[in-house]
Amino acid sequence: GDTPAHMGGTTLFGDSVEDEWFIVYLLREITREFPGLAASVQDNDGEFLLIEAADFLPKWLNPENSDNRVFFYKGELHIIPLPETEGKEWEPPVSSPTISQALTFLSTRSEESLAAAPIRTALYKRISGYPEKIQTLFHRAHCYLPAGIVAVLKQRPSLVAAAVQAFYLRDPVDLRACRIFKTFPPDERVMTVVTFTKCLYAQLVQQNFVPDRRSGYTLPPPSDPQYKAHELGMKLAHGFEILCSKCKVSPDSKTSVLSGPLWERFLSSLKEKNYFKGEMEGSAKYKELLHKAEDYFQHSVTKPESSELSPGDEILTLLQTTSYDLKEFEKEATCLPPEDDDSWLEISPDELDQMLKETTNQSHTSSNEEEQKYDLEAVVESMKAFVSKVSTYEGAEMPWSSDEAHVTFDVDSFTNALDRILGGEDSEELDSDDLDEEEELESSDEDDEALDVEDQSQAQKVSDEDTGSLRSIMKEMDRELAHTNVGRSFTTQKKAVSSAKATMSQNAGHDSEAEDTELTPLDVDMNLVDNLLESYSAQAGLAGPASNILQSMGVHLPDNADRIGSNKEVEK
Numbered sequence: 416g417d418t419p420a421h422m423g424g425t426t427l428f429g430d431s432v433e434d435e436w437f438i439v440y441l442l443r444e445i446t447r448e449f450p451g452l453a454a455s456v457q458d459n460d461g462e463f464l465l466i467e468a469a470d471f472l473p474k475w476l477n478p479e480n481s482d483n484r485v486f487f488y489k490g491e492l493h494i495i496p497l498p499e500t501e502g503k504e505w506e507p508p509v510s511s512p513t514i515s516q517a518l519t520f521l522s523t524r525s526e527e528s529l530a531a532a533p534i535r536t537a538l539y540k541r542i543s544g545y546p547e548k549i550q551t552l553f554h555r556a557h558c559y560l561p562a563g564i565v566a567v568l569k570q571r572p573s574l575v576a577a578a579v580q581a582f583y584l585r586d587p588v589d590l591r592a593c594r595i596f597k598t599f600p601p602d603e604r605v606m607t608v609v610t611f612t613k614c615l616y617a618q619l620v621q622q623n624f625v626p627d628r629r630s631g632y633t634l635p636p637p638s639d640p641q642y643k644a645h646e647l648g649m650k651l652a653h654g655f656e657i658l659c660s661k662c663k664v665s666p667d668s669k670t671s672v673l674s675g676p677l678w679e680r681f682l683s684s685l686k687e688k689n690y691f692k693g694e695m696e697g698s699a700k701y702k703e704l705l706h707k708a709e710d711y712f713q714h715s716v717t718k719p720e721s722s723e724l725s726p727g728d729e730i731l732t733l734l735q736t737t738s739y740d741l742k743e744f745e746k747e748a749t750c751l752p753p754e755d756d757d758s759w760l761e762i763s764p765d766e767l768d769q770m771l772k773e774t775t776n777q778s779h780t781s782s783n784e785e786e787q788k789y790d791l792e793a794v795v796e797s798m799k800a801f802v803s804k805v806s807t808y809e810g811a812e813m814p815w816s817s818d819e820a821h822v823t824f825d826v827d828s829f830t831n832a833l834d835r836i837l838g839g840e841d842s843e844e845l846d847s848d849d850l851d852e853e854e855e856l857e858s859s860d861e862d863d864e865a866l867d868v869e870d871q872s873q874a875q876k877v878s879d880e881d882t883g884s885l886r887s888i889m890k891e892m893d894r895e896l897a898h899t900n901v902g903r904s905f906t907t908q909k910k911a912v913s914s915a916k917a918t919m920s921q922n923a924g925h926d927s928e929a930e931d932t933e934l935t936p937l938d939v940d941m942n943l944v945d946n947l948l949e950s951y952s953a954q955a956g957l958a959g960p961a962s963n964i965l966q967s968m969g970v971h972l973p974d975n976a977d978r979i980g981s982n983k984e985v986e987k
Contacts, residue, residue, distance in 0.1 A: 418514055429580060431614035433552055439464070440542040447490030453521055454487040464492070467541055471533035482511035486528075488521050492535050493528040495520055554616040556754045558609045559641065559648035561599040564655050565607045566739035567730055572610060577726035578654030579615045583622065585657060592660030593653050594629045598731075601631040601652070603741055606644060606748040609651070617760060619650050626653070655730060662727035681712055706736055799943075 428434040435458060442454040457463065462481050465472060475497055476484075484495040495517050512520070520528060530538075560568075568575060581589070611619070620643075626632040632649045635642050685691070685708055694701040713724065724732070762770075950961035 419518065429576075429614070430618070431612055433614070434612070435463075436542050437545065437549070440545040443487050443490055443542065446487045450489050452488075453493075453518060455483075455485060456487075464538055468530075468534040468537040471531065471537060473531075480510050483514050483517045484511065486517065486521060488525060488528075492530040492538055493521060493525060494530045494534070495528050552612055554611050554613050554755050554757065555608055555752070556611065556616060556647055556757070557606055557641075557644040557751060558651055559604050559606050559645045560609070561601065561652055562603045562605055562739060562741050562744055563599050563734055564652060565605060565744055566737050567655075567733045568607075568609065570733050570737055571729065574655075574726055574730060575609060575611060575651070576615060577658060578651055579611070579619050580654070581657040581726075582624075582650050582654035583618045585653070589657045589660070590627070590653075593656050594627050596630055596632075596652070596656050598659040598734075599652050599656055601633075604648065605741070605744040606641075606751060607744070608751050608754065609647075613759070616757070619647060620757070620760070622650070624650060624653075658725075658727040659730055660727070662725060662731055678712060682708070709736075 426434070426438060428438075439456060442456055446452050446454050460466060461478060462485050464485055465476065465481060476494070480497075486493045486495075495512055626634075626649055632652065634645050634649065639645075690708065691701055691704050694704065947961050947965070950959065953959070954962060
């Protein structure tokens with residue numbers, strides 16, 4: 416169709432996410448080595464490259480319009496921007512461009528599509544360390560395996576992944592084939608070294624499994640030094656046996672594939688190109704080269720239905736075409752290299768906390784909590800800024816993002832502005848509905864310019880009476896609530912009684928000093944912090960609304976090791 420010529424592939428990486436990021440690294444290096452190529456990659460989640468840098472993406476970019484926008488080009492990450500209306504020749508659809516349009520944009524205006532520096536930094540950090548990092552992801556372990564499996568793994572080491580997966584995802588039907596081992600009986604077993612990825616090794620070693628007594632696989636006592644090697648070999652043998660039991664193609668299928676005219680032409684072409692390097696037909700070197708050619712022909716040249724061999728088919732084919740010497744394997748077992756230490760499987764709580772902090776770009780400045788300073792005013796201001804933000808149907812926005820400065824909230828300026836609008840000392844007692852009603856009354860006076868002085872004064876009296884009535888009602892409500900549990904649940908301001916305030920209290924006609932205490936204004940900041948700490952304490956160290964909201968705004972509370980200490984912090 417409209418898709419240009421390309422090379423593509425699909426990889427099943429299972430639970431080994433690091434394999435996925437290794438592929439991303441390879442694609443980036445390919446586009447760096449071949450500047451004329453562009454590469455894109457997706458997984459089950461879609462554009463997972465954007466997910467990795469989600470904190471830094473522009474607001475216009477969302478899953479609905481991200482198709483065919485993310486590419487590696489010349490070793491850098493590019494995001495095709497939205498179309499511009501200022502006389503640009505190339506204007507992709509608002510939703511997503513086609514691949515041809517995206518490639519045209521990359522080849523002509525790549526400087527405009529280069530991803531922002533924070534996006535590239537977040538992504539490149541995820542794939543940093545390669546290719547040296549590859550060796551750190553391997554784990555070599557001793558396994559006591561049937562000689563047939565040892566021979567297969569020498570020819571095709573990657574089959575260990577399929578075998579581990581087969582054992583890891585086994586079901587009762589699979590285990591029926593393991594009651595009596597037809598392909599890999601336990602009679603001829605030798606010690607060998609098998610190379611796993613750390614993910615595969617963890618999947619194999621962490622599963623408790625007892626073999627069927629009829630299988631013939633027995634384990635030494637757990638105290639035996641070779642117990643782990645016997646257990647790993649037993650589990651791996653079950654995986655290989657399960658793969659072979661699922662083989663639906665006859666083992667003789669290879670003979671039919673390699674007996675047609677297509678194979679004959681392919682073989683003669685290899686001979687003309689001196690592929691066998693003058694080796695005598697039937698010699699060991701000749702057989703080795705021939706086997707490689709047959710394997711390549713099966714996977715690359717023949718029709719898809721005949722080339723898509725299952726792992727079980729491949730194992731059976733290798734068993735038929737590969738000869739091995741049991742004594743040679745036993746001789747190799749006497750001088751095996753030491754296996755790797757698997758202490759990395761155990762992670763302490765402190766190590767886990769450190770890993771999480773490194774992931775979230777947090778750092779320990781001090782191990783002593785008392786030396787860490789946490790500004791509670793910052794907590795209050797961040798929460799106020801969060802509440803003042805306007806949310807949409809897509810969710811609430813945090814008061815900061817990568818492309819805008821931190822939101823500031825000047826409480827004094829906001830209070831002074833309200834005082835000027837309401838025009839009274841008791842303006843704090845009015846809510847937004849009262850303000851709207853008062854403004855409507857004032858605007859009605861301004862609209863009617865034909866009123867004489869007497870009418871204007873009369874209208875002003877009505878307005879004052881209405882405002883005074885609202886204030887008196889709200890004061891009465893405050894007095895009623897002050898005697899209930901609702902009123903006592905809030906913290907009030909600790910204000911000093913001055914002579915001026917005492918005079919104002921007398922003029923207001925309060926009945927007693929107790930009533931004045933009841934109507935003391937609430938300490939909004941103190942109530943906010945106290946409720947946040949109550950919620951944080953109720954989380955008991957787990958994730959919860961208080962910590963999630965505050966961390967999203969860049970505010971990190973100390974560990975809640977002592978509730979009393981938290982209360983002391985509030986008092987400070």
